[in-house]
Amino acid sequence: MFSTKKARTRLTGVLAGAAVFALAACSSGGGSDDDTADAGGNGGGDDVISIGFSQVGAESGWRAANTKSIQDTLTAENGFDLSFSDAQQKQENQIQAIRSYIAQGVDVIAFSPVVESGWDAVLEEAKDAGIPVILTDRAVDSEDESLYESFIGSDFVLEGETAGEWVSENLATEPINVVELQGTTGAAPAIDRKAGFEEATSDNPNVTIIDSQTGNFTRSEGKTVMEGFLQAHDDIDLVYAHNDDMGLGAIEAIEAAGLVPGEDIKIVTVDAVKDGMQALADGKINFIVECNPLLGPDLAEIAKKVVAGEEVEKRIVVEDQSFTQEQAVEALPTREY
Amino acid sequence: MSTAAPATPTWQRVTQHRLFWPVVALVALFVANTIANPGFLSLRLQDGHLFGALINLLRGGSPLLLIALGMTLVIATRGIDLSVGAVVAISGAVALSFIASSSDPSSVTTVLVAIGIALALSLVLGVWNGFLVSVVGIQPIIATLVLMTAGRGVAMLITGGQITTVNSAPFKTLGSGFWLGLPVAVFVAGGVFALVAFLTRRTALGMLIESVGINPEASRLAGVKSRSIIWTVYAVCGLFAGLGGLIISSNVMAADANNAGLFIELDAILAVVIGGTSLSGGKFSLAGTLVGVLIIQTLTVTVTMLGISPSVTPLFKAIVVIAVCLAQSPKIRDAVAARRRRAARTSQAAEVAA
Numbered sequence: 001m002f003s004t005k006k007a008r009t010r011l012t013g014v015l016a017g018a019a020v021f022a023l024a025a026c027s028s029g030g031g032s033d034d035d036t037a038d039a040g041g042n043g044g045g046d047d048v049i050s051i052g053f054s055q056v057g058a059e060s061g062w063r064a065a066n067t068k069s070i071q072d073t074l075t076a077e078n079g080f081d082l083s084f085s086d087a088q089q090k091q092e093n094q095i096q097a098i099r100s101y102i103a104q105g106v107d108v109i110a111f112s113p114v115v116e117s118g119w120d121a122v123l124e125e126a127k128d129a130g131i132p133v134i135l136t137d138r139a140v141d142s143e144d145e146s147l148y149e150s151f152i153g154s155d156f157v158l159e160g161e162t163a164g165e166w167v168s169e170n171l172a173t174e175p176i177n178v179v180e181l182q183g184t185t186g187a188a189p190a191i192d193r194k195a196g197f198e199e200a201t202s203d204n205p206n207v208t209i210i211d212s213q214t215g216n217f218t219r220s221e222g223k224t225v226m227e228g229f230l231q232a233h234d235d236i237d238l239v240y241a242h243n244d245d246m247g248l249g250a251i252e253a254i255e256a257a258g259l260v261p262g263e264d265i266k267i268v269t270v271d272a273v274k275d276g277m278q279a280l281a282d283g284k285i286n287f288i289v290e291c292n293p294l295l296g297p298d299l300a301e302i303a304k305k306v307v308a309g310e311e312v313e314k315r316i317v318v319e320d321q322s323f324t325q326e327q328a329v330e331a332l333p334t335r336e337y
Numbered sequence: 338m339s340t341a342a343p344a345t346p347t348w349q350r351v352t353q354h355r356l357f358w359p360v361v362a363l364v365a366l367f368v369a370n371t372i373a374n375p376g377f378l379s380l381r382l383q384d385g386h387l388f389g390a391l392i393n394l395l396r397g398g399s400p401l402l403l404i405a406l407g408m409t410l411v412i413a414t415r416g417i418d419l420s421v422g423a424v425v426a427i428s429g430a431v432a433l434s435f436i437a438s439s440s441d442p443s444s445v446t447t448v449l450v451a452i453g454i455a456l457a458l459s460l461v462l463g464v465w466n467g468f469l470v471s472v473v474g475i476q477p478i479i480a481t482l483v484l485m486t487a488g489r490g491v492a493m494l495i496t497g498g499q500i501t502t503v504n505s506a507p508f509k510t511l512g513s514g515f516w517l518g519l520p521v522a523v524f525v526a527g528g529v530f531a532l533v534a535f536l537t538r539r540t541a542l543g544m545l546i547e548s549v550g551i552n553p554e555a556s557r558l559a560g561v562k563s564r565s566i567i568w569t570v571y572a573v574c575g576l577f578a579g580l581g582g583l584i585i586s587s588n589v590m591a592a593d594a595n596n597a598g599l600f601i602e603l604d605a606i607l608a609v610v611i612g613g614t615s616l617s618g619g620k621f622s623l624a625g626t627l628v629g630v631l632i633i634q635t636l637t638v639t640v641t642m643l644g645i646s647p648s649v650t651p652l653f654k655a656i657v658v659i660a661v662c663l664a665q666s667p668k669i670r671d672a673v674a675a676r677r678r679r680a681a682r683t684s685q686a687a688e689v690a691a
Contacts, residue, residue: 057595058493058498058499058500058593058594058595059500059593059595059596060500061500061502064498064499064500067498067499086493086498086595088489088595089595089596211641211644213640213641213644216596218593218596219589219591219593220585220588220589220591220593220596220597221596223588223589224397224637224641225641227393227397227638227641228637228638228640228641228642229641231374231376231377231390231393231638231641231642232373232374232641232642232644234376245500245591248589249589252513252588252589252590255513256388256393256396256513257388258383258384258386258388275502
């Protein structure tokens with residue numbers, strides 16, 4: 001009895017000692033890892049690149065495809081160690097995530113800023129810590145371009161213009177009333193897609209934008225806002241939604257009001273995710289401008305170049321296409337997302 | 338009774354009813370909407386279904402009514418349930434993930450099983466909350482905060498961080514279907530409302546809940562099973578939130594773990610408070626909760642109707658809510674009444690002097 005107790009005490013002691021050693025080993029190992037990583041950053045580039053990515057959220061099908069592309073590309077096999085965080089569409093969560101990546105001392109920080117403004121302070125911190133930042137999908141409105149290395153993403157103004165031109169040429173041969181479902185208030189795609197559409201339709205007196213509200217890029221809010229629009233105006237000819245999901249929500253609202261989407265009320269959206277393309281092929285949406293979510297490969301390439309100390313372009317524009325209903329039927333079977 | 342008071346006793350009884358100001362606010366919102374769009378109150382029949390803003394209002398408010406009903410009972414026992422929004426997300430995530438992974442998403446059996454699983458899980462979550470509050474004795478706000486924070490993570494786990502979407506006609510019926518010309522969701526919420534009203538007002542259950550809310554210890558000594566009652570209301574609240582979550586996800590046929598039911602706990606608490614149920618427990622009013630839900634739902638519609646800019650929407654909502662709460666507050670009402678009496682006396686004195 002007594003001896004067992006003693007033995008147990010001794011065993012506990014040994015275990016505790018081992019734990020202390022293990023911890024010490026861990027911390028020293030961590031330290032040296034950091035050193036080599038830093039050295040790798042300055043010199044060669046065959047080491048694993050640790051990259052912290054702060055995603056906007058999971059608000060739409062587009063975002064899901066974007067997340068998947070990034071997670072599938074930045075893998076251990078491709079030489080990356082990815083830390084991924086979801087900000088649930090809140091700027092403070094993103095700032096927090098970026099700070100923790102700075103504290104962890106990752107090699108590269110990449111993120112899609114949920115809104116355009118308010119990033120200077122945290123980007124300054126990253127710069128002071130010597131960690132390069134890459135923006136994906138959305139831009140920041142900072143005056144100081146040295147705060148980030150590169151911005152990879154689509155040209156949102158061009159997307160808005162493409163949508164506006166199609167409307168102007170194909171639908172606005174007679175006067176039409178347009179309602180707009182905006183993206184998240186203050187987000188770059190919302191601001192730019194609105195501006196692009198207005199610019200492209202401004203020379204056509206037939207196009208009147210009668211109402212514009214935010215649907216926050218989500219289906220449910222798109223539906224709620226569209227219900228309100230349908231109630232407030234009985235002469236809507238066209239819905240211009242800043243993404244497919246809000247357009248899909250609008251379809252639900254239009255159907256619930258006993259109208260036929262795509263015929264009684266035409267719908268034009270941006271994104272071209274699977275559900276949107278399906279609705280386009282089914283004739284419920286009339287035109288979609290693509291916004292390519294497969295940014296993973298571009299991000300991997302730029303991250304490697306930045307860590308290797310090579311010059312990268314400040315702005316990398318992702319090529320987008322656009323689809324009519326007939327093109328959607330053709331393209332649908334071979335779409336990746 | 339001062340001779341200066343021009344009001345008749347009946348009029349006074351009406352104005353002093355605790356639902357007077359909430360109903361006035363609701364009517365005011367309706368009037369504002371009708372002015373902005375004269376067709377607001379009109380209904381039309383198409384394909385055998387009723388269409389119109391009022392119908393949208395009822396359908397859109399159904400999930401909130403379900404959640405607010407559960408919240409009313411919880412608040413009546415001096416508690417609060419912050420986890421309802423998370424339960425909404427979990428319930429939708431479970432049902433849609435099940436339907437999406439099944440071999441036949443359009444079969445009625447699949448949908449019924451999915452609804453069954455989602456409701457059972459919601460009930461379990463409610464029971465968990467009830468356990469923490471009634472057995473372990475953790476303060477309700479903390480106990481339910483656990484699930485509020487963890488719940489969305491659970492929902493994200495279930496959906497794998499993606500938005501799960503399905504095409505299933507039977508499931509769509511729950512949110513967008515019609516029966517006897519009215520939306521199915523309205524029948525679901527209305528049925529639950531009637532059931533709760535019957536159980537609490539036609540049996541002793543309502544009185545027992547109120548007594549627990551007023552003084553749990555005294556109720557226990559008087560032979561009321563406080564613990565079981567508290568446990569039950571949390572379980573029921575979880576179940577109703579789950580049902581609300583099914584309607585919300587069926588509305589858009591998508592389970593969005595991040596945004597489904599986001600801040601709906603605040604809307605539900607607000608609806609309960611606007612309806613005149615005190616957060617300190619005791620007396621509760623189901624009719625009041627119904628009016629509160631309608632006010633909040635109408636506010637959402639009003640924002641689009643009046644074309645209020647998206648960036649000031651929260652402020653607009655806050656102003657209306659604070660106005661209703663101030664109008665209801667006994668202190669403010671006394672102050673206004675006292676001023677009116679003074680004003681009446683001065684005018685009388687002026688008449689006499691003249």
